[in-house]
Amino acid sequence: MMDEKDLKKRKDTRNGSITHSVGSKMKPNEEEVKVILHKNVGLLSGISLIVGTMIGSGIFISPKAVLEGTGAVGPCLCVWAACGVLATLGALCYAELGTMITKSGGEYSYLMEGYGPVLAYLYSWTTVFVLKPSAFAILSLSCAEYASTPFYPGCTPPVIIRKCLAAAFILLIVLVNCLSVKLASYVQNFFTAAKLLIIAIIVVSGIVMLAQGNTQNFKNSFEGAATSFGAVGLAFYNGLWAFDGWNQLNFITEELKDPYRNLPLAIIIGIPLVSVCYVLVNVAYFSVMTPTELLQSSAVAVTYGDRVLYPVSWLVPLFVVFSTFGAANGSCFTAGRLIHVAGREGHMVKILSYISSKYYSPAPALIFNGILAIFYVIPADINTLINYFSFAQWLFYCLTSLSLIVMRFTRKELKRPLKVPIIIPVVVVIVSCYLVLAPIIDKPEFEYLYCTVFIVGGLIFYYPFVHRKFSWTRRVMRPITMHLQLLMEVVPPELEGRTADSK
Template sequence: MDDGSLKKEKKESQNGSTGHRVGSQAKDQKPVKATVLHKEVGLVSGICLIVGTMIGSGIFISPTSVLLHSGAVGPCLLIWTACGVLAMMGAFCYAELGTMITKSGGTYAYLMESFGPIPAYLFSWTTVMVLKPSSLAIISMSFAKYASTPFYPDCPPPVLVTKCLAAAAALLIVTVNCLSVKLASYVQIFFTGAKLFIIAVIVGAGVVMLAQGKTQNLSNAFEGASQSFGAIGLAFYNGLWAFDGWAQLNYITEELKDPHRNLPLAIVIGIPLVSVCYVLVNVAYFTVMTPNELLLSPAVAVTFGDRVLYPLSWIVPLFVVFSTFGAANGSCFTAGRLAYVSGREGHMVKILSYISLRRYTPAPAIMFNGLLAIFYIMPADINTLINYFSFTQWGFYGLTSLGLIIMRFTKKDLHRPVKVPIVIPGLMVLVSCYLVLAPIIDKPEVEYLYCASLLLAGLLLYIPFVHLKVRWGRKLMGPITMHLQLLMELVPPEKSE
């Protein structure tokens, strides 16, 4: 049989299969969906993703670092407010980037567009392998601690119980996110509503305390304020860590309905809401606790509830559990999208870019993030790991803001539905440089060198497998990818039109 006959036969076969599919579709009246991530996240879900990821357990458990370094109530409240303004400035930069470059992946996509593959790869390497899964692990551990405490009233929960419960929570969250985007969005909406409810309860109780004249801790609010420039910088650093999450919606731009409208609108609504909540909750704490008492309390919201809400004080730890679960769900949701986009661009193994044929979710990427999180739950202490790596996060924020400035001159033809004054990304670059250098200069430790070494170690994989495209890696992953496809019903994503 000659080549012409082969081509003719192949074409007829394709036409036949296409006709069968069309006829079947007409019969069942069910349109065939493209194998891509679908736009199922609306404005409310977007706001809940921002708010629910930003508000984790920190504001309820231990908002002491800002007070410790600022030295007094007045500077503490001002720093919380200023951190909200800085988070808003960063989010405005990301709003311009997200409406100009409508790809999922957030910082990864913007670094790829402005600086090329190497900075983008280093960001994905650090975030996918360390920051995102360790963050999910820490939040899951907080959830497990507060969920298990009622069962051990006379002693702390056993470490084994806490770790097993944290792993179970991570598995449940991964399952929810693999099953359905809508289900994960509904979970996020519910738990965001729960945490806003308990914040409203705490703020309302604080207003009642203020009306009763409980203002002694707020008088002379600047007495004893820290005069150290380095200490104030560390207070800002800890406050901004509590606000981290303002860029989460940019990770799922491809799944956001009408991103040109909903992305900036969700940012404008979500971040000021979190800022107001943080300031008002801190004011409420100071109505019943002195600064020293707040610094010594292991869980500030629980102490507040015991003093003000008794006999209903049990609702505070319950809603802390809800809050941590919602934050973990949001973290898992966005982490999966970053791994998915990295795999699609060839910076991670290709299987991470595959989509569930039935569920239309990036199931392999979500599972990979969950498995790493469970691995990070196993060590005795992972807080140190993410604390030392947090300086890299602000380094990438600064680099992304610099990229925004550069693209104003190098890519003037790109459509910009949102355009912020150039002074805002300029300030973000300066703030990021300070936040990266401040902890290292103030307290240089060898752990920062380890983190930088691990960051650069990603190049050892990038050069052979991404840049040079060494073939034996493909030969190793080929059979694994094929078997995972068959087992999990996975397909590569179709190219969007």
């Protein structure tokens, strides 16, 4: 049985050829290349990934959470704008990290460089097993709900129909991402254009309503505003949830063309674009609905469409389907890269780091994420789980931004093509700490403790499987890895093999 080194490269002493892990020998005159993730993502696709992942179902369905936390129209719009500024500041920190450490994996790679393997492992443990697949499941369930609603007029679609359709969406997205990186990028570009189109329709129609004199909701817009520490914190918390995804491009740095130029440029273009869109869409909502009406609406954009866009109001739920499908595709795309890098670093089983020898995609990682997402579709409601684990996401944002400050002193030798003022990561760290603590202080519950126990509990697996690397685990995993490798036709990263033309 071949071990990992044999799978990566084996010399045939009889003719000097190199043998593939799947057993196909190269001819002596064939050119050798490395099987790695190819740089297929350009600037437009990078912007589409950021915008398409950030704009999901939240801005169309439930912006009322920010209004509930602020209590008035004026503070509500200010919070949306401030969330855009904070997301931009955080993304600028990530731009420096991404051009300094040009590895895929996002926070995982930066935590590894800044603090060492333990924190990086805890991040991958939490994100791989909970945050990424459950977010993928929620987006797919939202997409399924809006896709099935027209077929059940006057009633809610059956739960089993929504779940089966969500599972079908997950399988379709995973298949597209496994077969072609370029195809996944084209899908992302198309659905990003679709969601920007419906946003443009809402914004333009809102401007028309304002021009017709529907400005009563903006008079004395700061009356009745909430001022408590917890309420404002929760408003920011919910607003930033709609902005979540601003860091997605850092997960695929290795596949980005000219990352030193395109990573910061995509961030500078994409995130302010989303910020402006969010503020203008909320202005459009308030041009038609009072704060009370907005709070009573279960799907704000649908209510807006029924009042303003009739008889083409059906466009809104259709484009919500497009929006959620595009966001799910972006979530799957980046999750696969995180799992791939974690496997490559030895923090997950090695098979998850392997790359398709035919399509150059991290197929095992994508399939693993899809399987977990389908399991998360099965429970009746997983939104509660995500709400409680979201504070962990901001904890890791805080630690990642802090690592930028730490590495300014501990890793001075690293090249920094982009260097942001030190005050930017300081602000992000302070605000992140506030966002982690505010929900807990406002409404302390045992679920936050359970989440913390789950995160720290990952150390139980870290010690025997990662730190000690017990030999019996390698003996168990070798045959499993070999058979899965042959089944999926995948190879270890950077394996020398044939050219694409010779396959």
